[in-house]
Amino acid sequence: MSKKVRRYEASTGYRGSEDYIVSDDLRNSVNIAIALQKPLLIKGEPGTGKTMLAQSIADSLDKELIIWNIKSTTKAQEGLYVYDTVQRLYDSQFGEGDVANIKKYIKLGKLGEAFITSEPVVLLIDEIDKADLEFPNDLLWELDQMSFYIPETKETIGAVHRPIVVITSNAEKELPDAFLRRCIFHYIEFPDPEGMERIIKVHHPNLEKRLLEQAMETFYMLRNVPNIQKKPSTSELIDWLQALVVGGISPNRIKQDLPFLGVLLKKNEDLDTLLNQLHGKTQSRSPNYASSSLNRYRY
Amino acid sequence: MFTKFFYTLKNFGVPVSMNEWQALLEALEGGMAGSSLTGFYYLCRAVLVKTEAHYDRFDIAFAAFFGDIETPEGLPDKIWEWLNKELPELEITDEMRNNHQQLDLDELKRMLEERLAEQDEEHHGGNRWIGTGGTSPFGHSGYHPGGIRIGGQSRNLSAVKVAGMRRFQEFRTDETLGVRQFQVALRKLRQFTTRLEGARTELDLDGTVNKTCDNAGRLELVWERPRDNAIKVLLLMDAGGSMLTYSRLCNQLFTAVNRSNHFKDLQIFYFHNCIYDWLYHDPACRQNDYTDTEYVLRTYSPDYRVIIVGDASMAPYELMRVGGIIDWDLHNDKPGIEWLRRIRQHFEYSAWLNPIPRNYWDWMDGAFTIRKISEIFPMQPLTVDGLEKAITALRSKQAVAVN
Structure with a gap:
């Protein structure tokens, strides 16, 4: 391996930024990834700040952030470069520009962009699991070697500085093992109430204590309702608090009225489920037998 | 010592490769673990473990391996002697908690080095020197929220205890061997949209x-x-007690189906032994967490491919009789077999996968119900081979046998 491991200096590493609370183990993982020069793969529930992390790393290390958003139709090639043949064909038809110069029609993608910048950058590959199953495999070489070859121009684009690569995944799909082996992996846990309070303080520094208490209690209550398909997450809680403040809701009413519920629960089914639960509508499905305790005996 | 840890991890089912091990050694050379076991724990986990499903196995392996070694090495012997004394537990007040802000690990290490250089006598209690009790960040049996424990037992949950907490238990998915084969077989289940x-x-x-x-x-x-691909899939899985034996196999299939991203839609329901009025949302078959079978029949169009996974062996009355349901407090007005027939009639593309090997079907306990059900659904054993055959069946409509 030609890569040199940088001596780890805690003082120069990533330490979190003002608007982003980072847990110790996450900060460790980031620094390990930076030092080992491997991509950092971040998984976790939606809304636990996976995407924000890249921004925070960029801010804290004072680097530019390049974001490559992955969609279900994204191909690995697009991140490297696109050869705009259609434009070239058009130009040749109407005699515009120098068609002989293929370079003109090669457009670098986000990954390519991150390679050729003169300053080291942070590259975020967002929601990699959205793409096809083979997508990560197609990027193995490029992420490993930080270079790729353009056959059309017989050029090799190599990274001037190895970018810090952060990859996020919502765990919609498993990623291939070969890809995983090359990454540093971190799973962001859903924050416990204490951690959550710290996060909220960053976003709403002057929140009334009682409002926060009530809102948090309601929030964790909602998360624990069984059979909710899309559990409300951190970002939704922050939006909700904003709505509560703007709406001037009295803290005493939060638990009873559940105001602005639509901010927390985004699915109709979830709202129905919740209402069913709250009104104690238990559907009795046992006309003949009522002893539910016996139900434990399964064979 | 480290190489042993590598094999311990492998034994506990954490798939580590040489590649990652190399990276870990590099990281250790770079001094990234600090000199604390906690630092080492997080470093190992970040480098070696690639999915939250394996966090739990890693925790167990780590606790098993380092359970006895809770101390950084290389401290002068006399410090060990000072520390080898047990003390009564220190009472911790809130005030004390507030007095100690968390110290940064590097700062701690620096301070520890300084103190090692300065300290020349045994020390117990107090808040500065290395020793037992007290609130100095160094030593054991004392209290300091961010200190380095040297020897002794953990009193206030620090260092390696994190691994023992096993917070990631619920992420286990279990067994991925053979998943790839299932996945490849499932790939054949596709039908392209018309143009x-x-x-x-x-x-x-x-x-x-x-x-x-x-x-x-x-x-x-x-x-x-x-x-x-326009294929939509409805997966119904038996989560009854008799399926426990085959849980590994079923997990593999489940993982493979879940990983397959080429289906237009994938719905998964569970049932207990036989399908009656309700289909459950999770394998626990909790009775407040279900969808009516009627609703499923109404909502999902007949072009859904239905794969039922179950051992199909039950007491004959469970399948044939009104009220034959195995759950004591539930009652079914229609016998299970009727529900199965209705499902089969509605979903013409359907197949039953049975984890019991085919040559047992004729003579084992549930032979009667297996025969009855296989008259309704085309039944295949749950093997890669059987899955492929079932998928071939799912691609075209099969004659519905209604008796």
């Missing part, structure tokens, strides 16, 4: 060349509709 609907977004190269030639060289682009 009659949807937006024309793909450049048809051949068409373009033809048209352009027709126009004597004047470019004309031809677009066509992309081909997508």
Whole structure:
């Protein structure tokens, strides 16, 4: 391996930024990834700040952030470069520009962009699991070697500085093992109430204590309702608090009225489920037998 | 010592490769673990473990391996002697908690080094020197929220205890061997959309060349509709007690189906032994977490491919009689077999996968119900082979046997 491991200096590493609370183990993982020069793969529930992390790393290390958003139709090639043949064909038809110069029609993608910048950058590959199953495999070489070859121009684009690569995944799909082996992996846990309070303080520094208490209690209550398909997450809680403040809701009413519920629960089914639960509508499905305790005996 | 840890991890089912091990050693050389076991724990986990499903196995392996070694090495012997004394537990007040802000690990290490250089006598209690009790960040049996424990037992949950907490237990998915084969088999379950609907977004190269030639060289682009898989899948899994034996196999299939991203829609329900009025949302078959079978029949169109996984062996009355349901407090007005027939009639593309090997079907306990059910659904054993056959069956409509 030609890569040199940088001596780890805690003082120069990533330490979190003002608007982003980072847990110790996450900060460790980031620094390990930076030092080992491997991509950092971040998984976790939606809304636990996976995407924000890249921004925070960029801010804290004072680097530019390049974001490559992955969609279900994204191909690995697009991140490297696109050869705009259609434009070239058009130009040749109407005699515009120098068609002989293929370079003109090669457009670098986000990954390519991150390679050729003169300053080291942070590259975020967002929601990699959205793409096809083979997508990560197609990027193995490029992420490993930080270079790729353009056959059309017989050029090799190599990274001037190895970018810090952060990859996020919502765990919609498993990623291939070969890809995983090359990454540093971190799973962001859903924050416990204490951690959550710290996060909220960053976003709403002057929140009334009682409002926060009530809102948090309601929030964790909602998360624990069984059979909710899309559990409300951190970002939704922050939006909700904003709505509560703007709406001037009295803290005493939060638990009873559940105001602005639509901010927390985004699915109709979830709202129905919740209402069913709250009104104690238990559907009795046992006309003949009522002893539910016996139900434990399964064979 | 480290190489042993590598094999311990492997034994506990954490798939580590040489590649990652190399990376870990590099990281250790770079001093990234600090000199604390906690630092080492997080470093190992970040480098070696690649999915939250394996966090739990890693925790167990780590606790098993380092359970006895809770101390950084390389401290002078006399410090060990000072520390080898047990003390009564220190009472911790809130005030004390507030007095100690968390110290940074590096700062701690620096301070520890300084103190090692300065300290020349045994020390117990107090808040500065290395020793037992007290609130100095160094030593054991004392209290300091961010201190380094040296020797002794953990009193206030620090260092390696994190691993023992096993917070990631619920992420286990278990057993991935053979998943890939299932996955490959499932890939064959696809049917491309017709080219009659949807937006024309793909450049048809051949068409373009033809048209352009027709126009004597004047470019004309031809677009066509992309081909997508239109297959929708409904997976019904038996989560009854008798299925426990086959849980590994079923998990593999489950993982493979879940990983398959080429289905247009994938719905999963669970049932207990036989299907009656309710289909449950999770394997626990909790009775407040279900969808009516009736609703499923009404909502999902007949072009859903239905894969039922179950051992199909139960007491004959469970299948044939009104009220035959195994759950004591539930009652079914229609016998299970009727529900199965209705499902089969509605979903013409359906198949039953049975984890019991085929040559047991005729004589084991549930032989009667297995025979009855296989008269309704085309039944295949749950093997890669059987899955492939079932998928072939799912691609075309099979005759529905209604007796």
